[in-house]
Amino acid sequence: xxxxxxxxxxxxxxxxxxxxxxxxxxxxxxxxxxxxxxxxxxxxxxxxxxxxxxxxxxxxxxxxxxxxxxxxxxxxxxxxxxxxxxxxxxxxxxxxxxxxxxxxxxxxxxxxxxxxxxxxxxxxxxxxxxxxxxxxxxxxxxxxxxxxxxxxxxxxxxxxxxxxxxxxxxxxxxxxxxxxxxxxxxxxxxxxxxxxxxxxxxxxxxxxxxxxxxxxxxxxxxxxxxxxxxxxxxxxxxxxxxxxxxxxxxxxxxxxxxxxxxxxxxxxxxxxxxxxxxxxxxxxxxxxxxxx
Numbered sequence: 620x621x622x623x624x625x626x627x628x629x630x631x632x633x634x635x636x637x638x639x640x641x642x643x644x645x646x647x648x649x650x651x652x653x654x655x656x657x658x659x660x661x662x663x664x665x666x667x668x669x670x671x672x673x674x675x676x677x678x679x680x681x682x683x684x685x686x687x688x689x690x691x692x693x694x695x696x697x698x699x700x701x702x703x704x705x706x707x708x709x710x711x712x713x714x715x716x717x718x719x720x721x722x723x724x725x726x727x728x729x730x731x732x733x734x735x736x737x738x739x740x741x742x743x744x745x746x747x748x749x750x751x752x753x754x755x756x757x758x759x760x761x762x763x764x765x766x767x768x769x770x771x772x773x774x775x776x777x778x779x780x781x782x783x784x785x786x787x788x789x790x791x792x793x794x795x796x797x798x799x800x801x802x803x804x805x806x807x808x809x810x811x812x813x814x815x816x817x818x819x820x821x822x823x824x825x826x827x828x829x830x831x832x833x834x835x836x837x838x839x840x841x842x843x844x845x846x847x848x849x850x851x852x853x854x855x856x857x858x859x860x861x862x863x864x865x866x867x868x869x870x871x872x873x874x875x876x877x878x879x880x881x882x883x884x885x886x887x888x889x890x891x892x893x894x895x896x897x898x899x900x901x902x903x904x905x906x907x908x909x910x911x
Contacts, residue, residue, distance in 0.1 A: 620831060621681050623648050623664070625715070626688030626730075628657055630783050631775075634816050635686070635823055636660060646680060648689070648715075670714050677722035684726040684831060685719055686823065687712055695878070696747045708751035709758070716762045716770075726769040726830035728823070731756065731842060733776040733812065736886035745880050756842075763840045769830050771837055773822060773892075774844040776885050780816025781908050792857065793909065796866035803874035805881075807854035812885040814847045815904035818897040825895040836893065844889020848897045856901070863905045 620643050626632040627647040636659055639645045647660035651667050664676050676682075691707035693700050712729065719727055734749035735742060744750035756772055763770050779789050788811075795802050822845045829837045837843075851859065857868050877883075899907070 620644070620683050621646065622684050622686060622827070623677065623682045624660075624686045624688065625649075625711075626690065627660060628653060629688060630780075630785055631730075631778060631816070631819060632688045633659065633782070634780065634820050635688070638820050638824060646682060648685075666714075668714070670718050671721075673714065674718035674721040677718055677724055682719075682722065682724055684728065684827060685715060685724060686728045686730075686827065687715060688730050690730065690752070691748070693748050694746060701747070704747055704751050708748065709755050712755040713758050716759060716768075720762055720766040720768055724768060726827075727759070727762075728827055728830060729756065729759065729770065729772040731772040731774045733774055733844070733886040733889075734882070735774070736888070737880060737882065739884065739887050745882060756840075760840060769835075769837075769839055771826065771830065771840065772842045773826055774842050774886070774889055775814075775819065776845070776847070777811060777813035778816060778819050778845075779813055779908060780819075780904070781911070783816075783908075788853075788856075789860065789905075789908070792860055792868055795870075796864070796868055799869065801869035801871055803871045804853070805875050805877050806873045807852060807857070807870075809853055809877070809881060809883045810850045810885060811853055811856055812847050812850050813856075813901070814845050814897060815899040815907070817907075818899055819845055821898075822892055822895050825892050829893065841890065843892045844886070846889055846891065846897065848900055850885065851901065859901055860905060863902050864909055 622643050623646045625648040627636050646662040647658050648664050651665055691704055731752050732749055734745035735753045737743040737745045759770050861868055
């Protein structure tokens with residue numbers, strides 16, 4: 620089976636590509652601004668905003684499915700970032716869907732965020748980023764209703780693992796544990812749902828298997844969630860980090876206020892993918908990430 624994947628240079632995309640290449644013919648979708656030399660794929664399509672050209676490529680290369688990982692994440696946006704957020708998170712996916720529909724692509728696996736469900740609402744975006752992700756899903760409904768394409772969204776919360784260079788909490792804690800510096804944080808009462816990368820990749824693989832199955836076994840247009848085995852408060856997570864890695868974190872709890880629309884309890888109504896469940900505890904995942 621031939622698959623097109625976007626976001627291949629990101630943390631999740633890089634790990635997913637490594638796994639998919641062993642089983643499928645994987646084509647990487649990149650923008651013209653991406654350094655081709657950094658793309659670990661044998662087949663590369665450079666998108667220059669020509670949807671017809673993309674559709675021809677999909678048809679000529681017999682692409683059966685698309686995994687859409689590419690996005691722009693901004694926690695708290697500035698007015699100057701609005702255009703890029705919409706172009707990255709709404710326009711790009713719509714262009715892909717239009718080309719896919721015209722080329723007869725069978726399925727489309729989208730990536731969403733728990734931030735689309737603030738305070739466990741059916742829809743309440745935490746930030747503009749989450750709003751753009753939901754906007755694309757609303758547009759996708761048109762293609763679900765009018766074209767013969769199977770579409771679903773894999774909803775992610777926090778993720779981590781080896782080779783993660785994003786400014787996430789574990790990388791922040793790693794830095795201060797090595798330098799001895801202190802850091803101001805909130806009271807740390809918010810629950811964190813963080814999943815190890817191997818569990819995340821297994822979820823993508825399982826969902827693409829279900830999407831490519833000739834027998835319908837998932838709901839078209841549905842959201843499926845990736846959840847950790849257990850959720851911990853930020854304070855509890857810091858204690859586990861210290862215990863597993865035998866380090867001391869100099870954290871000044873309560874010195875920073877919670878952000879506007881801080882997520883205290885992550886989305887709880889996620890539907891799990893049939894046949895998938897997380898395998899790694901936070902302790903074993905920290906060991907695999909930082910003790911190698």
